[in-house]
Amino acid sequence: MFNQSPLLRGRRVLVLAAALLPLASWAAWPERPIRMVVPYSAxxxxxxxxxxVAQRMGEILGQPVVIENKPGAGGVIGADSVAKALPDGYTVLYDASAFGVNGALRKLPYDPMKDFIPVSLVATAPQILVVGNNKPYKSVAELVAAAKQSPGKLTYASAGAGTGSHLAAEMFNDQARMETLHVPYKGGAPALTDVMAGQVDMYFGNAASTLQYLNGGKLRALAVSSRKRVQGLDNVPTLRESGMPEFEVLEWNGVFLPKNTPREIVERLGKATREAVADAGVRERLMRAGLDPVGNSAQDFTAFIKAESTRWQGVVKARNIKLD
Incomplete structure (x- = not known):
């Protein structure tokens, strides 16, 4: 071995230090508050x-997780801002079911499958097929029979074109081999109002928005969209039990990071998310809102997203669904 000059040795030290600097910063993450972008309204x-979930995650990570709402274009505006953010772990996306659907409905400024790293599925929630209490339908079979008797006459409400309530109803049409008329609203609240008034025949709503009206006798539940019956609605069958063995629709929420985020940060954020969702107080609050807490691995969440995207692409194509 030959002796290196002090200058050469100094350069080697600087290069090594520069190479180790990102690793040191990853190891210290997080050193400041984390911005969690929710691409929907407050x-x-x-x-x-x-x-x-963010409140408990912040306690676990030792830094606040601050919510920033960036609504618009069905979640696209907020998601795009995260896709273009620095992959340093300080900008996180908290998205919902629309993430798996938007690619089939819109031309996106990002690739949902390539520009994000799925971190963890936080929670899922079934939808409930409801009709007004003034309607004669007591079961899915009766509703389907009426729809087939008068094709295109029965109506279904939605919270807007491309929303979960719209797509669930179109999947219902497809699997029941029937045709009903779409009546889009600007949100779930006005849709529910007209369903209860009998102006629209049916609606797929989430538990959080419909349970109070079901308990108050203003709505009747015909079926739930999950594989299993819902706690608190034990007498309401699933759509699978009602003659549609392939039917399953779940609303969901999950955490994402921009692509190229260091693996160590992905793993640490995933661990914090799972710990937060497993917290007894968090679980109670989620379940009170009609959600089923999950908290899974990045690998499982990635597989879930791929399955969701593939399925909704098929439904959008089969039903020729377009955004007006």
């Missing part, structure tokens, strides 16, 4: 759930 379902 006060909505995803926003409320994000705030429940």
């Amino acid at each position: 006060g909505g379902g995803a926003d409320n759930t994000a705030r429940i």
Whole structure:
């Protein structure tokens, strides 16, 4: 071995230090507050759930997780801002079911499958097929029979084109081999109002928005969209039990990071998310909102997202669904 000059040795030390600097910063993450972008309005379902989980995540990570609402274009505006953010772990996306659907409905400025790293599925929630209490339908079979007797006459409400309530109803049409008329609203609240008034025949709503009206006798539940019956609605069958063995629709919330985020940060954020969702107080609050807490691995969440995207692409194509 030959002796290196002090200058050469100094350069080697600088190069090594520069190479190790990112590793040191990853090891110290997080050193400042984390921004969690919710691409929907404040006060909505995803926003409320994000705030429940973010508070506990911040306690676990030792830094606040601050919610930033960036609504618009069905979640696309907020998601795009995260896709273009620095992959340093300080900008996180908290998205919902629309993430798996938007690619089939819109031309996106990002690739949902390539520009994000799925971190963890936080929670899922079934939808409930409801009709007004003034309607004669007591079962899915009766509703389907009426729809087939008068094709295109029965109506279904939705919270807007491309929303979960719209797509669930179109999947219902497809699997029941029937045709009903779509009546889109600007949100779930006005849709429910007209369903209860009998102006629209049916609606797929989440538990959080429909349970109070079911308990108050203003709505009748015909079926739930999950594989299993829902706690508190034990007498309401699933759509699978009602003659549609392939039917399953779940609303969901989950955490994502921009692509190229260091693996160590992905793993640490995933661990914090799972710990937060497993917390007894968080679970109670999520379940009170009609959600089923999950908290899974990045690998499982990635597989879930791929399955969701593939399925909704098929439904959108089969039903020729377009955004007006």
